[in-house]
Amino acid sequence: MDQLTDLKAILHSHRANLYYLEYCRVMQKDGRVLYLTEASKQNLYYNIPIANTTVLLLGTGTSITQAAMRMLAQAGVLVGFCGGGGTPLLMATEVEWLTPQSEYRPTQYLQGWLSFWFDDAKRFEAGKHIQQARINYLGRVWGKDRDLQSEGILLESSQLKTALTRYSDRLDTAEKSADLLLAEAQLTKSLYKFIVQSVSFGDFKREREGTDKANAFLNHGNYLAYGLAATTLWVLGIPHGFAVMHGKTRRGALVFDIADLIKDAIILPWAFICAKEGATEQEFRQQCLQAFTDHKSLEFMFEQVKQLALRGDPEEEIVQ
Template identity: 70%
Template sequence: MDDFSPSDLKTILHSKRANMYYLEYCRVMQKDGRVLYLTEAKHENQYYNIPIANTTVLLLGNGTSITQAAVRMLAQAGVLIGFAGGGGTPLYMGNDIEWMTPQSEYRPTEYVQGWLGFWFDDNKRLQAAKYLQTARIAYLQQVWSKDKELIAEGFVFSASTIQTALERFTQRTSAAQKSAELLLTEAQLTKVLYKFAANNTGLADFSRQHQTPKNNIDKANDFLNHGNYLAYGLAACTLWVLGIPHGFAVMHGKTRRGALVFDVADLIKDAIVLPWAFISAKENATEQEFRQQVLQKFTDHKALDYLFDTVKNLALMSFSEPSDVLIENATIENTQQSPEEGDAS
């Protein structure tokens, strides 16, 4: 055991790691070769272990501090660190969605090279954006068609409202000539999904607010914001492991350094974060209960696997085919995917 080092922990692939942690009002430190967090109880201090071998992202909220030794061990294990406000939102420097990323020079190069191979061509970048939008709907169908809890709450993929909206979405996505049209089509679909979810959960007066004021009692908006940042964490992890910089977005603003994180996170937000934000608000759940529910659903529906598979397929895709063929191929088959290169020590 004397020869064991934190870098050995990276043999667990990121797509197979189960945990994203949010901590607040504690001190994160290294002790006896482990990463712990310390909380101050009334009569004594309490230490809790963080299983860094099985962790993808660590979000540090209000009242937290972290030691240099702990950061070093987390980096060696390939864990991304983000600093957030209370409850996980907002992510500070949230306009960029920046993370403290482990500095590894051994990440694969094929994915960033493949990504840049199409990124500077406007037409190919538009095709890539359409591919992501179609893969997003494929995941929505995959989750809503088999999750019994969602179906019991009325989130049924075959509902006429959803099918009508998706038919319109598919037609407009296929016909779009620029990314701004895709963003408009996306916004229209999201509005329908919000209304569908609000009606299902008895929150008919819902209005989307991306920045909710303090002491706000609108839990649905709070949970949407909170869950979205969890999705950003998984997206940032995916891009870091594959070595693709966050600035090479295909839909969101190309002048925003973290815009690709938004693009990738969108693949899973509608399918998981959106319905559970409304369901949790209806049940008057706490932030912790909502967070645990969403993270469990990420695991149940292999969200991180889906992000890796989709981004890898897109990075290595041949754009010699017509865009409609690429869109048809956007449903990812997870069973035959290779593990993400560069993840093992």
């Protein structure tokens, strides 16, 4: 088995690691990708297990060598430059992804996606499917996560059941994308209220430019979800502009659609729990990444996107 095959042995949907690095140099050394940090008396090298890594985010004060990029490309790792803390600061919307150009991309998923995307009715149904999968995943995660349950987030709460039932009913009666967006906004408001009360957080107002910990953690966590969504679409070869709900005129809108699958289930509760406990940004990020792994978030995203892309396709799907 050649080196390229070895590096790609782990499926993208099963890889465990997502790295954010700052103030270091990423390089290739002895057939491995390492990052170098400068300590007071010595240089410290740390290994990056690229065969088990989906995303490498390079933040403030980082650089990377051509040799390291070559190995990352061979392993199919998505590389991006971002602002401090893993959150893109320039215009607060974009990460510039660097994708391996030698990577083989199956066209099956793109062709399947486009087979329904130009049909308004079918595209609308795909949006409904994503939103239904979103609350199904939330029920699955909150129903078995003991850490969340110990914080008072209980799936059997009458308040939560009412909010989810109302949302399902609105999905059934929705007739256009604007209806979905309105229903989503109402659900989000209800979930914020439920979480705040469940964890005894106190007063809260959602402000994307807010500097308090809860708002900062929500922003940061959402970008982590966007990273997983972008990774899923990149591996399957579906351009980010083919959105089904968040608007056809926004270049990365499909990333927001797919990130919806996991944001409420994982980012929302942990943002408030970590803020209440006074966690650091690093601690919050580690908690989110662990939750992604525990609840197989990336694998779930792959499953849902592939289901939508391959609807009505009798051929055997290509495993990613």
